[in-house]
Amino acid sequence: MISQATVRYLKASPQKARLVVDQIRGRDVGDAIGILRASKRRVAQATEKLLNSAIANAQQHDERVDVDRLYVSRAWVDEGPRQRRGRAGSMGRFFPVMRKSSHITVQLDVREPGRRRRRG
Numbered sequence: 001m002i003s004q005a006t007v008r009y010l011k012a013s014p015q016k017a018r019l020v021v022d023q024i025r026g027r028d029v030g031d032a033i034g035i036l037r038a039s040k041r042r043v044a045q046a047t048e049k050l051l052n053s054a055i056a057n058a059q060q061h062d063e064r065v066d067v068d069r070l071y072v073s074r075a076w077v078d079e080g081p082r083q084r085r086g087r088a089g090s091m092g093r094f095f096p097v098m099r100k101s102s103h104i105t106v107q108l109d110v111r112e113p114g115r116r117r118r119r120g
Contacts, residue, residue: 001073003061005054006105009080010046013100017043017077021104029055029070029108047104054106065110073109077102 010017020043024032029051036048051072058065080101089095 001107002065002070002109003054003058004105004107005050005057006103007046007050008103009101010043010104011099011101012043012046014077014079014102016041017047017102017104020044020047021075021077021106024051024072025075027072028111029067029072032072047106050104050106054108058108069110069113070108071111072106074107075105077104079103 020036020039020041023035023039024047027035032051033048036044036051055067055070058070059067080103082101083099085097085099086094087097
């Protein structure tokens with residue numbers, strides 16, 4: 001692992017965030033940014049910002065790192081705390097609304113020359 005970046009308390013459900021993160025796992029950084037920019041999901045914008053932060057962390061850690069050889073080695077989404085809200089219902093009832101949040105973590109590593117990524 002060369003660098004890592006985490007976004008916490010993102011106001012999006014973990015299930016929806018995992019759909020975006022699963023698309024970039026194992027990809028080169030350039031391909032991952034292209035996928036995130038083309039995605040219509042709202043979580044993709046925050047994930048792209050997170051990926052750019054991980055790239056900046058890699059450059060800060062080692063100035064000689066080749067950004068073109070970086071790839072997303074690990075990426076995962078954890079569930080954050082839920083905000084408990086509610087709305088009034090008929091006949092004095094209360095309907096709870098849970099606003100979900102998530103924590104996204106991305107780890108980058110350098111792909112060895114000559115090693116190809118797995119298709120799958």
